[in-house]
Amino acid sequence: xxxxxxxxxxxxxxxxxxxxxxxxxxxxxxxxxxxxxxxxxxxxxxxxxxxxxxxxxxxxxxxxxxxxxxxxxxxxxxxxxxxxxxxxxxxxxxxxxxxxxxxxxxxxxxxxxxxxxxxxxxxxxxxxxxxxxxxxxxxxxxxxxxxxxxxxx
Amino acid sequence: xxxxxxxxxxxxxxxxxxxxxxxxxxxxxxxxxxxxxxxxxxxxxxxxxxxxxxxxxxxxxxxxxxxxxxxxxxxxxxxxxxxxxxxxxxxxxxxxxxxxxxxxxxxxxxxxxxxxxxxxxxxxxxxxxxxxxxxxxxxxxxxxxxxxxxxxx
Numbered sequence: 001x002x003x004x005x006x007x008x009x010x011x012x013x014x015x016x017x018x019x020x021x022x023x024x025x026x027x028x029x030x031x032x033x034x035x036x037x038x039x040x041x042x043x044x045x046x047x048x049x050x051x052x053x054x055x056x057x058x059x060x061x062x063x064x065x066x067x068x069x070x071x072x073x074x075x076x077x078x079x080x081x082x083x084x085x086x087x088x089x090x091x092x093x094x095x096x097x098x099x100x101x102x103x104x105x106x107x108x109x110x111x112x113x114x115x116x117x118x119x120x121x122x123x124x125x126x127x128x129x130x131x132x133x134x135x136x137x138x139x140x141x142x143x144x145x146x147x148x149x150x151x152x153x
Numbered sequence: 154x155x156x157x158x159x160x161x162x163x164x165x166x167x168x169x170x171x172x173x174x175x176x177x178x179x180x181x182x183x184x185x186x187x188x189x190x191x192x193x194x195x196x197x198x199x200x201x202x203x204x205x206x207x208x209x210x211x212x213x214x215x216x217x218x219x220x221x222x223x224x225x226x227x228x229x230x231x232x233x234x235x236x237x238x239x240x241x242x243x244x245x246x247x248x249x250x251x252x253x254x255x256x257x258x259x260x261x262x263x264x265x266x267x268x269x270x271x272x273x274x275x276x277x278x279x280x281x282x283x284x285x286x287x288x289x290x291x292x293x294x295x296x297x298x299x300x301x302x303x304x305x306x
Contacts, residue, residue, distance in 0.1 A: 011203075013267060096257070102169050
C-alpha cells in the first residue's frame with residue numbers, strides 16, 4: 001500500500017464518513033446503547049429513551065435496513081405475537097464506539113450525576129478501559145499515533 | 154459504589170447520552186475528524202467537508218461553546234488577521250471515538266473504496282488497533298464485558 005498525502009485523501013472513501021452516515025445521529029447511537037443495556041422491545045426503547053413513536057419507528061427501520069439491528073418474532077403463551085430487536089454482529093461491533101463515547105462522557109460530562117455507567121468484566125467487578133495498542137501489543141498514547149491515508153492495492 | 158439494576162439507571166445520568174448531546178451528529182463528528190487530519194482553517198473545513206458556510210459556522214460555534222475546539226488568531230506578513238480552530242484537550246480526547254468509528258467503518262463499510270484511512274504510529278508504519286483491556290492489562294473481548302450502572306458515593 002502506498003501512503004498518500006492527507007490532502008489527496010478522498011473524503012468519500014473515509015471510514016469515519018461512512019460510519020457517521022449510518023449511525024452518526026443521537027437517536028441511532030442511543031438505540032444502540034439501549035441494546036447494550038439489554039433493551040429489546042419497542043415500548044421499552046420508547047420509554048427508556050423518551051422518543052416519539054414515529055421517530056423511533058423510523059430509526060429502527062433504518063437500523064434494520066443497515067443490518068445493525070435484526071427483528072425477531074416471539075410469542076408468549078396466551079399473548080399476541082410480538083417483535084423484539086437485537087443487535088446483529090455488525091451492530092454488536094459498535095461496542096467500542098459506545099464505550100469510547102461513554103469513557104469521554106465519564107471524563108468530561110458526568111461530574112455532578114448521582115449514578116455511573118461503566119464497563120465491567122462479566123465475571124467480577126473489575127472495570128475495563130479502552131486503549132489503543134500497536135500490532136506488537138504495546139499501548140499507544142494519543143501523541144504516539146496519527147491517522148494515515150493509503151492508496152489500496 | 155453500589156451496583157444498581159439497569160432498569161433503575163437514570164438515563165439522563167448516562168455518559169453516552171451526555172456525549173451524544175455534544176457530538177452526536179454527523180457534522181460535529183466530521184469536523185473533529187478533520188481536525189485529526191490536520192485541518193485548521195474555516196475555508197479548508199468547508200471544502201473538505203462540502204458543508205455550507207452557515208451550517209459550518211453554527212457547528213463551530215457550538216464546538217467552541219462546548220470547549221471541544223478553541224479559536225486562535227494569527228497573522229501572516231502582509232495578510233489580514235485570520236482565525237484557526239484547534240482541538241482542546243477535551244477535543245483531542247475524542248480520538249478513541251473517531252478511531253472506533255474508523256475501525257467499524259473499515260470493517261463493514263469501505264470494501265469497495267480505493268483508499269484507506271487507518272491509525273499508524275507516528276514513528277514508523279505499524280498500524281494500531283483499539284482494544285478493551287482490564288485494569289490488570291489483559292485484553293477483553295466483547296463477550297467478556299457488560300455495561301454496569303452504579304450509585305455513586
